[in-house]
Amino acid sequence: MTAVAAAALVVAAACFVARAVAGPSLADRIVAIDGLVVTLVGLTLVRSMRTGSTSFLAVAVVVAFIGFVGTAAAARFVEQRGG
Amino acid sequence: MDVAANVLALVGAVFVLLAGVGVLRFPDVYARMHAATKAPTLGIALIGLGTAGALDSGRAPVLLAVAFTFVTAPCAAHLVGRAAHRAEGVEVEVEAGDDLTALVDGADPQV
Amino acid sequence: MTQVVRTAMLVGIWLALWSDLSTANLLSGLAVAVAVVVLFDTWRPGTVVVRPWHALRFGLHVAVRLVGASLVVARTVITPRDRIRTGIVAVPLLGCSDALTTLVADAISLTPGTLTIEVRREPPTLFVHALDVRDVDQVRADVRRLEVLAVRAFGSREALAGLAVDDTRSWRGA
Numbered sequence: 001m002t003a004v005a006a007a008a009l010v011v012a013a014a015c016f017v018a019r020a021v022a023g024p025s026l027a028d029r030i031v032a033i034d035g036l037v038v039t040l041v042g043l044t045l046v047r048s049m050r051t052g053s054t055s056f057l058a059v060a061v062v063v064a065f066i067g068f069v070g071t072a073a074a075a076r077f078v079e080q081r082g083g
Numbered sequence: 084m085d086v087a088a089n090v091l092a093l094v095g096a097v098f099v100l101l102a103g104v105g106v107l108r109f110p111d112v113y114a115r116m117h118a119a120t121k122a123p124t125l126g127i128a129l130i131g132l133g134t135a136g137a138l139d140s141g142r143a144p145v146l147l148a149v150a151f152t153f154v155t156a157p158c159a160a161h162l163v164g165r166a167a168h169r170a171e172g173v174e175v176e177v178e179a180g181d182d183l184t185a186l187v188d189g190a191d192p193q194v
Numbered sequence: 195m196t197q198v199v200r201t202a203m204l205v206g207i208w209l210a211l212w213s214d215l216s217t218a219n220l221l222s223g224l225a226v227a228v229a230v231v232v233l234f235d236t237w238r239p240g241t242v243v244v245r246p247w248h249a250l251r252f253g254l255h256v257a258v259r260l261v262g263a264s265l266v267v268a269r270t271v272i273t274p275r276d277r278i279r280t281g282i283v284a285v286p287l288l289g290c291s292d293a294l295t296t297l298v299a300d301a302i303s304l305t306p307g308t309l310t311i312e313v314r315r316e317p318p319t320l321f322v323h324a325l326d327v328r329d330v331d332q333v334r335a336d337v338r339r340l341e342v343l344a345v346r347a348f349g350s351r352e353a354l355a356g357l358a359v360d361d362t363r364s365w366r367g368a
Contacts, residue, residue, distance in 0.1 A: 001086075001089040001090070001092075001093055002089055002092055002093075004093055004096075005089075005092045005093045005095070005096035005130070006096070008093070008096040008097055008099070008100040009096050009099055009100070011100055011103065012096075012099045012100040012102065012103030012104075013103070014103075015100075015103030015104055015106060015107040016103050016106060016107075018107055019106045019107050019115070025112060025167070026170075027112050027163055027166060027167040027170070028112050028115060030163050031106060031112065031115050031116055031119050031163055032106055032115075032119075034119060034159055034163070035102060035103060035106055035119045035123060038099065038123040038126075038127060038152065038156070039099055039103070039123070041127060041148055041152065042095065042096060042099055042123075042126060042127055042130045045092075045127075045130045045131060045133075045134045045145060045148070046092055046096065046130060046134070048134060048138065048141075049088070049089075049092055049133065049134045049137045049138070052137075052138070052139075054138060054140060054141030054144075057141050057144035057145060057148070058144055060144065060145070060148040061144050061147050061148045061151065064148050064151040064152055064155065065151055065155070067155075068151070068155035068158070068159055071159040071162065071163065072158075072159065072162050074163075075159075075162035075163045075165070075166040076162075076166070078163075078166040078167065078170045079165065079166035079169050079170055081170075
């Protein structure tokens with residue numbers, strides 16, 4: 001069942017990538033990449049569920065946090081330079 | 084217990100997937116932000132609950148990741164929304180009035 | 195007091211990242227947390243009181259609304275409908291401190307059909323993007339209910355008193 005969950009997350013990631021490529025505005029791309037980061041956190045969690053290993057859990061935390069900082073920085077960029 | 088954890092992870096993944104489809108299909112940036120803020124937050128919370136239930140140790144980082152998502156997802160949406168409203172060149176469609184533009188233009192919003 | 199709470203939160207995060215409650219982790223976490231709190235002493239939340247029962251109610255309310263919001267997103271994805279009227283509505287917050295305004299603004303983004311776009315501090319006002327503003331008062335009532343729950347859970351005594359005095363007349367225009 002976790003394989004299905006992982007597959008669903010991969011399809012979700014593909015959707016976010018498609019939106020990030022399509023745009024049209026920079027704000028759309030930021031929203032899409034933010035969603036991609038969240039999907040990545042979900043995939044990391046599902047992976048540690050499948051394997052029972054906890055070694056990648058810190059990665060999930062750090063990706064969640066760095067993703068937010070990146071989104072904030074990109075939003076500042078759009079605010080100042082236009083998107 | 085394991086089955087419950089797997090079902091939680093699956094439902095959470097489906098919510099993230101629905102958000103992805105929503106971001107792909109919704110018509111403007113604000114609608115996409117609605118999809119990208121709410122459903123993934125719930126999805127990550129469910130996946131995290133499932134993972135925390137399935138693992139024997141190391142639950143703390145999982146709960147920390149979920150807590151981070153809960154705090155940062157609305158905040159990120161706020162930042163992007165504000166930037167999109169202020170920036171030139173972002174198509175923003177609001178049919179039923181826009182109090183924020185009224186305020187920026189110097190008029191008094193209806194508050 | 196705030197500094198003690200901040201330090202405790204940072205130590206908690208440190209321990210969660212190591213996921214190991216050893217003395218060395220506790221001490222090193224404490225050192226880092228104290229350094230961060232002393233060096234970046236910028237957090238001014240105003241008076242925050244925690245009332246556990248009402249905090250639980252606030253948390254449950256947000257959780258239930260978050261599930262509802264996700265189901266609304268799911269339904270809209272599965273059965274696309276005609277665009278309803280979207281808009282940006284100004285919602286005044288009555289007597290919220292900075293910390294409470296932040297909390298309410300975050301919680302609104304997790305409830306169905308509303309998303310905080312902009313915050314003004316003087317007077318505290320949220321600008322909320324709503325997917326359906328056929329009824330502006332409905333949007334404001336939603337935000338108002340969250341605000342009341344948040345003030346009951348974490349507001350100072352003055353804010354609570356203000357809650358009893360302030361009613362919805364200020365934005366109903368009566």
